[in-house]
Amino acid sequence: MSAPKVLAFDVFGTVVDWHGSISREAESLIPGIDGDTFASAWRAGYKPAMADVRSGKLGWTKIDDLHRLILDRILVDFGIDLSEEKRRHLNRAWHRLDAWPDTVAGMTRLKSRFMLTTLSNGNLGLLANMAKNAGLPWDLLLSAEVFRHYKPDPETYLGVAEIFDIQPSEVMLVAAHEDDLDAAKACGLQTAFVERPLEYGLGKAAAKGDLTRFTYASTDLNDLARQMGV
C-alpha cells in the first residue's frame, strides 16, 4: 500500500489527555471532589449523547452543548450545586485539554511529510481553542460539525477524502480507539493505532484486540513518525 497523503487524527484521548485535564480542572473548581470519578462520569455520557444525534432522536447538537447537557446531569448525580458562571467555565475545560507529552514533537515530525488534519467529534471552536492553547500544529481542522455527522458515520471518514479530492486509501486515520479505526478501515482508509494506556486514568488501560489488522500500531506519535520514516 502506498503512503497516505493526509493523516486524520482522532483528538480526545489520542492527541490530548482529557481524563487528566478534566480531573485537574474539576478538583481545582470543586473542593473535595474525586476528579477521576467525575471525569469518567462526564465522558461516559458522551457516546450515548452522540448516539441520540446519530439516530435522529436529537437534532444536530454540537459537542459543547452535549457536554453541557451531561454536565448538568452529573452535577445532580454528584449532589453538587454550581453557579451558571462556574458551569460555563468548567464546560470550557474541554477547550483547554493538555496534549500528551509526545504530541507536539510527533505531530511536528509528521507534518514535515504529511498533511495533518483533525477528524474529531469536537466542534471547530473547541478544536481551535484547544490547538491554540496546547500549540498543536494542525494544517486543517475537520470536525463532525463540518460534515453534520458524528463518527463512526461513514460520512466523516469519506468526507476527509472528498475535502482533499483524493481516494479514501490516501487518507490514514490516527486514533487510540479500535472501534474508530475499524469504522475508518471499512470505508477504505489506512489506519494507525496509537497506544494511550493512561487515557482513562491510572490502571484503567483498555483491553486490546489484534492490532495487526491496522496499517500501523504505535506506542506514541514519535513512534508512529519513526515507523513512517520521518
Add this chain to the structure above:
Amino acid sequence: MSAPKVLAFDVFGTVVDWHGSISREAESLIPGIDGDTFASAWRAGYKPAMADVRSGKLGWTKIDDLHRLILDRILVDFGIDLSEEKRRHLNRAWHRLDAWPDTVAGMTRLKSRFMLTTLSNGNLGLLANMAKNAGLPWDLLLSAEVFRHYKPDPETYLGVAEIFDIQPSEVMLVAAHEDDLDAAKACGLQTAFVERPLEYGLGKAAAKGDLTRFTYASTDLNDLARQMGV
C-alpha cells in the same frame, strides 16, 4: 469598541497574490501566453460564477469546480488547447498561490494576540494546501464550504461568531475589498482594510472609497499588527 477576539481573513488578494501567481503559472505552462490578461480573465469569471450559486441557479459548487468551469471557457476564448492533465495542473495553481511579502510576518505577530481564521470563498482543501505551501500560520480554516454560503451572504460573517460562540462585534474581518468589508460591517463585525495595490497587476490599483468607515485602514499586515499594538 473593545478589541476583537477573532480575526477572520479574506484570502485571495488579501493574504496571497493570485494575480502574480496565476500569471507566472500560466506563462510557464503555455508558451507565448499573456499571463496578466489570462489571470485577469480567469478571475473575472469568479464573481458571476458564485452569484449563480448564491442565487440558486447553480447548486452548491466548490471553488475548485467553479475555477475549472471558468478555465475551460477562457481556454476557448484564448484559442488554447490543453490536455486534461495540464488543465488539472493549472486549475490547482490556485492551491499554490504565493503570499504577499508581509503576510507571514504580519500574521505571526497578530497570532500572538488573536485567533486567526480564514473566511474565504475558497474550499477547505484549497486553503489547506495553500497554507502548507506558503507557510501561513492559521489557527483555523473557515470557508464558504463550511457554511454552504458564499460571501457576501450574511451566513458567512455571522457563522464565524457562531463557531466561536462570541458576538459578531468580537470578530473582525480583514480584507482588501471594500464590498466584503461593508457586508461584514452590516452584520456587526469590526473591519480592517488592507491596501493591496498590486492585487490586479501593475498599474491597476482599485479606486478607494472613504476608508474611515472601517475600524482600521492599513497598508499591509505588519502595519495592521502595529496599529493593533502587537
